[in-house]
Amino acid sequence: MEDQKNYLNMELLRFTTAGSVDDGKSTLIGRLLFDSKSIFEDQMEQVKQSSERKGLQDTDLALLTDGLKDEREQGITIDVAYRYFATPKRKFIIADTPGHIQYTRNMVTGASTANVALILIDARNGVVDQTCRHSIIASLLQIPHIVVCINKMDLVDYDKAVYDKIVEDYERFSSKLDVKDVRFIPISALKGDNVVNRSENMKWYEGSTLLYTLEHIHIGSDHNHIDCRFPVQTVIRPKSDEYHDYRGYAGRIAGGIFKPGDEVAVLPSGFTSKIKSIDTFDGPVDEAFAPMSVTIQLEDDIDISRGDMIVRTNNQPEQKQDLEVMLCWLNNKGPVPRGKYTLRHTTADMKAMIKEIRYKLDINTLHRNEEDKDIKMNDICKVLLRTTKPVFVDPYRKNRQTGSIILVDDATNETVAAGMVV
Amino acid sequence: MQSYNLTHLKELESESIYVLREVFAQFQNPCILFSGGKDSIVVTHLARKAFYPAKIPFPLVHVDTGHNFPETMEFRDNLVKKFGAKLVVGSVQASIDAGKAAEERGKNATRNAIQTVTLLDTIEEHQFDAAIGGARRDEEKARAKERFFSHRDEFGQWDPKNQRPELWNIFNGKQHFGEHFRVFPLSNWTEMDVWQYILAEKIDIPSLYFAHQRKVIRRSNTWLPISDFITIDPKEEIVEKKIRFRTLGDITITGGEESDADTLEKIIEEVAAARQTERGNREDDKRSETSMEDRKRQGYF
Numbered sequence: 001m002e003d004q005k006n007y008l009n010m011e012l013l014r015f016t017t018a019g020s021v022d023d024g025k026s027t028l029i030g031r032l033l034f035d036s037k038s039i040f041e042d043q044m045e046q047v048k049q050s051s052e053r054k055g056l057q058d059t060d061l062a063l064l065t066d067g068l069k070d071e072r073e074q075g076i077t078i079d080v081a082y083r084y085f086a087t088p089k090r091k092f093i094i095a096d097t098p099g100h101i102q103y104t105r106n107m108v109t110g111a112s113t114a115n116v117a118l119i120l121i122d123a124r125n126g127v128v129d130q131t132c133r134h135s136i137i138a139s140l141l142q143i144p145h146i147v148v149c150i151n152k153m154d155l156v157d158y159d160k161a162v163y164d165k166i167v168e169d170y171e172r173f174s175s176k177l178d179v180k181d182v183r184f185i186p187i188s189a190l191k192g193d194n195v196v197n198r199s200e201n202m203k204w205y206e207g208s209t210l211l212y213t214l215e216h217i218h219i220g221s222d223h224n225h226i227d228c229r230f231p232v233q234t235v236i237r238p239k240s241d242e243y244h245d246y247r248g249y250a251g252r253i254a255g256g257i258f259k260p261g262d263e264v265a266v267l268p269s270g271f272t273s274k275i276k277s278i279d280t281f282d283g284p285v286d287e288a289f290a291p292m293s294v295t296i297q298l299e300d301d302i303d304i305s306r307g308d309m310i311v312r313t314n315n316q317p318e319q320k321q322d323l324e325v326m327l328c329w330l331n332n333k334g335p336v337p338r339g340k341y342t343l344r345h346t347t348a349d350m351k352a353m354i355k356e357i358r359y360k361l362d363i364n365t366l367h368r369n370e371e372d373k374d375i376k377m378n379d380i381c382k383v384l385l386r387t388t389k390p391v392f393v394d395p396y397r398k399n400r401q402t403g404s405i406i407l408v409d410d411a412t413n414e415t416v417a418a419g420m421v422v
Numbered sequence: 423m424q425s426y427n428l429t430h431l432k433e434l435e436s437e438s439i440y441v442l443r444e445v446f447a448q449f450q451n452p453c454i455l456f457s458g459g460k461d462s463i464v465v466t467h468l469a470r471k472a473f474y475p476a477k478i479p480f481p482l483v484h485v486d487t488g489h490n491f492p493e494t495m496e497f498r499d500n501l502v503k504k505f506g507a508k509l510v511v512g513s514v515q516a517s518i519d520a521g522k523a524a525e526e527r528g529k530n531a532t533r534n535a536i537q538t539v540t541l542l543d544t545i546e547e548h549q550f551d552a553a554i555g556g557a558r559r560d561e562e563k564a565r566a567k568e569r570f571f572s573h574r575d576e577f578g579q580w581d582p583k584n585q586r587p588e589l590w591n592i593f594n595g596k597q598h599f600g601e602h603f604r605v606f607p608l609s610n611w612t613e614m615d616v617w618q619y620i621l622a623e624k625i626d627i628p629s630l631y632f633a634h635q636r637k638v639i640r641r642s643n644t645w646l647p648i649s650d651f652i653t654i655d656p657k658e659e660i661v662e663k664k665i666r667f668r669t670l671g672d673i674t675i676t677g678g679e680e681s682d683a684d685t686l687e688k689i690i691e692e693v694a695a696a697r698q699t700e701r702g703n704r705e706d707d708k709r710s711e712t713s714m715e716d717r718k719r720q721g722y723f
Contacts, residue, residue, distance in 0.1 A: 008622070012430040040699040079585065081566045082559045084612045091430040093610055105587060112589040220427045233443040238476035246475060252440040252591070257426065281471035289426045293439035293472070306447050330587050344592050347447070404590045413596035418589045 010086070013219055014093045016110040016143070018134035019120030024151045028120065028189035029083060029096060032211065035196040038085035080110045089215040104363065104378035107134065108328045108418060111141035112404070115219045118210075119148045123156045123186075127169045129364045135170075136363050139177040140326060140380065140420065142397060144222045146174075146182045147213060154188040158201040176366060178397070181217075185210050223290040224399045228256030228264075229317065230310040231346035231402070236295055248279055248295035249304055254346060254401035255394075256312065257289045258296070263313045266304055267392050272313055273300040290401070307348035309392050309402075317402060319390040322355070325405065325419035326396075329379045333409075333416070341407040341416065343387055351388040352407065358382040382422070396420035431619055435468065438607035440591060441570055442472040445552050445605050446479055448595035452552035452605070453510065455541075456482035458494035459670040460627050461556030463501070464616055465607055467625050469554075470505065480554065481508040485541050487533040488515045489651045489672045497628040512544030529653050532674045538722045542578040545602055552595065552603045560612045561700065564715035570609050576600040578721035613700045617693055621686040631689065633666040633681045644677025668693075668700050 019025035033039045083094040095110030097103070111117065117138035121131055138146055148170055156162045163186045174182060185194055186205050193199035196211045208216070236248040258264075262275045276297040277284045288294045296310060304310075311317065329335065335354055343352035359368040360381040368382075375381055385405075396403030407417040428436065442465075445452050454469060456462045469478045484498060502509045514533050517523040522543065523536040545553060559566045569585055571593045586594055595603055608616070620627060638645040639658045645665050646652065651674050654660070665678035666689070683689045714722075 008429060008431070010430045011427060012433045040696070042698050079567045079582070082610070083566070084560045084610075086612070086614065091612075091615070109587045109589055113591070220425060223426070225426050233440070234447045236473060236476050240475070240477075243475045250443050250472070252436060279474075281474040291433060291436055291440075292428065293436040293443070295474075342596070344594070346592075347444075400590060404592065406589060406592050406594065408594055408596055413594070413598065415586045415588075415594045418587070 010088070011090050011219065012093065013090050013116065013214060013217070014095065014114045015116035015118055015214065016095045016097055016107070016114045016138075017118045017120070018097060018107060018138075019118075019130070023120040023122050024189045025096075025120050028118075028149065028151065028187075028195065029094060031189050031192060031195050032092075032094075033083065033085050035192070036085045036087055036211075080106050087211070087215055092214065103133070104137065104328060104380065105330045107137045108141060108330075111137055111143055112400075112418070114141075114143050115222050116145045116147055116214065116217060117143040119146060121148060121150050121166060121170070123150050123152045123162055123166065126166050127173060131170070132173060132365070133363050135174060135177060135179070136361075136366060139174075139179045142178070142400060142420075144180060144219070145217055146179055147210070147217075148182060148184045149189075149210060150184060150186045151189055153186045153193060153199075153202065154191050158186075158193075158199070160202075160204045163205075183207070183213060185213065224255035225257055225289055226255070227315055227317070227394060227399060228258055228262075228310075228312040229254040229394070229399065229402050230258065230296065231348070232304055232306055232308045232310065233347050234306055235304065246297075247301070248297050249310065250293075250295045251310075251347070252293045253288055253290045255290055255399045256315075257287050258294075259287045260284075264298070264310050265313045265316060266298075266302055267309045267311060267316070267319070268390060269302065269304075269308070271300075271302045273298040273302060275299075307346075309346065309348075311392075317392040317394050319392055321387050321390055323352075323385040323387065323391060323393065323405070323419075324358075324422040325383060325385055326361075326422060327354075327375075327381055327383045327407075327417050327419040329375050329377055329381070329417050331409070331414060331416035332377055334375050334377070335417070340410070342410055343385065343391070343405055343407055345391050345393065345405045346402060348391065350391070352385045354383050355386040356384040358384065383419075385419070393421045395422065431615065431622060434611055434615055435471070435619070437591075437610065438465075438468045439472040441593070441605065441607040442469050442554070444571075444593050444595070445554060446473070448593070449552040449603070451548070451550050452480050452554060453483045453545075453548070453550045454478075454480045455553050455555045456484050456498065456509075457556070457670065458484070458490075458498045458628060459556065460616060460620065460631065461558065461608060463556075463625060463627055464611075464619060465554060465556045466501070466505070466507075467623065468607060478505060478507050481510050481548075483510045483512065483544060483548075483550070483553070485512045485537050485544065486514060487537055487672050488513070489533055489649070489674050491628075491630055491647075491670065491673050491676075493628050493630050494670060497626075501626075510544065510548060512540045514540045516540070517543060529655060531653070532672060534672055534675050535717065535722075538578075538717065538720050542721050545578065550602060551597065552605050554605045554607065556608055557606050558608050558611050558613070558616075559606075562714045564712070564718055568606055568609065570606055571595050572604040572606065573597070574602050574604060574721065578602070580604075580718050580721070582715065582719070614690070614693055617686065617690050621690065628670065630667045630670060633664050633684045633688075635662055636665055636678065637661070638663050638665060638678065641677075645679065646677050647673055649673045668696075 097106040097110040279295040523539040637648040666681040
């Protein structure tokens, strides 16, 4: 019965894993799933059979994380795959992103919603290009916590000196990055050292195991609870006898804490009013914070529709038509010079064009290249966007919801770029 | 001090409500694919929450294979009445009669694969531009790569290698005429989350999920229920067992497992201890390693 009650107090933690096949990423995920009893016998049986068909000696846990036919045939991961497991403390969502092809596009996608980035380093190789690349993306996407797993410690005789050297190298490199919380754990995913159970082989390591870290890392401050932002998704008007005059603004809180009685302003009109009530199916609530989905009623009848934003009168986002953003290009086809795109920001849509490309970022070295302005898929660059109407933005560092945009190609309807407001 | 943290169930609920409201705002004519199974029941419950105090703004679409559990049909009709929802039924029998789909032959014949024809016809006939489903990413390996907003071309097909990237919580539902989207609000839920949520929210589900006595035969490691639609080999023995169903599909493909779990609490205990995946009793998934991906590409749920 203890477990039955427990689930009412569990939290949700989303993390991404980055690393190539050789870093032992799949083995690590396999171990987390296996040791938390999230792999079922029939799944294991399928993987065993596939391994045998491929003529492999051992069961290849990597096959657990490959979903599509092409991935299984070619032994590569094409797309972000989502995995789930839970312990009595937390439920975990893993965005497992491939290390090689289309790495930036997929890593950025996986990183956009993550609380934690797991970065794997092969203890034999130390900090390599890929480590830097993944860390830079984690920092650009403002993943609040980075856990660096120094893997394959069994292959370096569990040597503390090897570990210390890698930590030192990583710290030297990451001092240039915008990351708040970095931790290091020496592990062997294959042997299980410091993944779920403490290692007997590394008594010199006094920190927590990986699973303990994931279970206890503080995520309560990962949402912005200071600047009140409520993008309106839709207006609820039941027009029934019982709720004849009901007019509620439905949305998901993107920041801050809203309470009935709060003085609010509605953007872009600038009209002000007070919150009459914050409604949910389960009844009105005294306060609402990110990421709650609620329906807000105001004291006054104001014309509000999708794309508008309700904010506190004394704390408003910036209104801009010229936006400096770090843009990650996601499409095979590069941007058309002076081409118009649909920009989506929270629930608002408008037209936008790339007015100027400031520089392209080398994501292995952080070097800013101001000469090369030919943007291709997987490139990250700083650009100036011009929009047809004002956007109500916060810097991405302050709020990941109100500081992010996507660009959609009107001809193909594809999402071609993702941007973070500087 | 007040903690501004949601529990995992509340956060999942909030995410799903957000997705459902995005569907309402971004599409002209969305529908909910309602099978009568627990996942589509949870989606319908979340849709009530998302638009309260207004009614659910989407019709429920049931693709009727004609091979139903009578309990599911009864449950469906009661739910539609209770919520004042609109029901649209797409009939597989009608697709067969019209010559659009051909019945499978042989002992293991089912109407599972040909449902896709009826589903796509129903979507086209009613010009639905978004079909909301209860599929979850933890169910099956091909589903692990699904987006919340999953694009389908004018033939209703899924191209897993060419999916739109989905970042933060910005969903792109833009489409050309004749294309449609499948939307999966429960993407991030697991089987356990669904059961815990059903318990926490006291959601009604069909009696088939609870342990009950039933006449069954043993076939491919599962207990298949006896019905008018199943061909029984003379060598197969009909026995009566106390079983429950972990998932609900067609009566011809849904196998049960022996169980004493007759309450939600007991079901949750059983799910926690389960060593087989939820769809392990589904004949439709066992046909090949990629049978789900193959069917999804064609336009399956």
